[in-house]
Amino acid sequence: GAVVSQHPSWVICKSGTSVKIECRSLDFQATTMFWYRQFPKQSLMLMATSNEGSKATYEQGVEKDKFLINHASLTLSTLTVTSAHPEDSSFYICNPGTVSYTFGSGTRLTVV
Amino acid sequence: TQLLEQSPQFLSIQEGENLTVYCNSSSVFSSLQWYRQEPGEGPVLLVTVVTGGEVKKLKRLTFQFGDARKDSSLHITAAQPGDTGLYLCAGVGGNTGKLIFGQGTTLQVKP
Numbered sequence: 001g002a003v004v005s006q007h008p009s010w011v012i013c014k015s016g017t018s019v020k021i022e023c024r025s026l027d028f029q030a031t032t033m034f035w036y037r038q039f040p041k042q043s044l045m046l047m048a049t050s051n052e053g054s055k056a057t058y059e060q061g062v063e064k065d066k067f068l069i070n071h072a073s074l075t076l077s078t079l080t081v082t083s084a085h086p087e088d089s090s091f092y093i094c095n096p097g098t099v100s101y102t103f104g105s106g107t108r109l110t111v112v
Numbered sequence: 113t114q115l116l117e118q119s120p121q122f123l124s125i126q127e128g129e130n131l132t133v134y135c136n137s138s139s140v141f142s143s144l145q146w147y148r149q150e151p152g153e154g155p156v157l158l159v160t161v162v163t164g165g166e167v168k169k170l171k172r173l174t175f176q177f178g179d180a181r182k183d184s185s186l187h188i189t190a191a192q193p194g195d196t197g198l199y200l201c202a203g204v205g206g207n208t209g210k211l212i213f214g215q216g217t218t219l220q221v222k223p
Contacts, residue, residue: 006154034210043118043200043216044155049208093154097209101145103154 003027006094006104013084013111021079021107023094030096033077035069038091038106047092050077084111114139114205118214125191126222133186133199133217141203144184145211146175149198191221 003026013019023033031052036044048058048069056069066088068080081088089111094104117136125131135144143162147155159168161177161184168175172195174187188195198218202211 010152032209041198041216041218043213044202044211045213046210049210091152095211097211101157101160101211103147103156106152106154108152 002096002102004094004096004102004104006107008107009105010108011110013109015085015111016083018080018082019084019109021081021092021094021109023077023079023104025075025096028096029074030077031074032097033071034095034097035067035077035079036093036095038093040091044093048079050079052077081109084109086111114141114203114212116201116203116212116214118201118217120217121215122218124220124222127192128190129221131188131191131219133201133219134183135185135201135214136183137203138182139203140181141205142181144177144181144201144203146184146186147200147202149200155200188219191219193221193223195219196221 005024005026007022033050035047037047038044046059047062048056050056050069050071052071052074058064071077091106091108093106119134145160146158149155159175164179164181166177172189176185198216200216201214205212
């Protein structure tokens, strides 16, 4: 149980375009979803927390207008990287927190 | 602010050697998790420790939670090349459920 499905696994996009990453809880309901970012050979850094039916909360230094988070239902949370730039290239991972310590499989974003 | 200091950050050893990874904090955590991550994949949960002084074993891996629930260690006996990966400790921060991660330990086990 407690499976988190994350899509896409990898994406390459051009600078200035937007990319949407989805995290779905397949066999449980997630009122909260944590979004992390990870650079090569580094640890996970929390970016923001999405809450079903309310606004997301962002960690200090994370631009909320750039990283749009939507938690439209108890089984789907999305992170949209808007106007992507090469420095946004990273590994993005979601996790539903105390409901389950299972992580999504991650999304490798490369902005060219 | 709760922080987790993980050490060492890099470790390269020969097959068969033992190793210990440490995770320390000045804050108390209600629970602490250890994860292993392969390149290009999400972290996979190895164990959760909850009780101060708790010791859990997973085959050749031994996890310990400090009595005061401020620190934890991961000990690997007779390391194998398949143990190579990034090991992460993480504590549950406050009552929000979010995980606070240590810096990670990149382990390389050479055959």
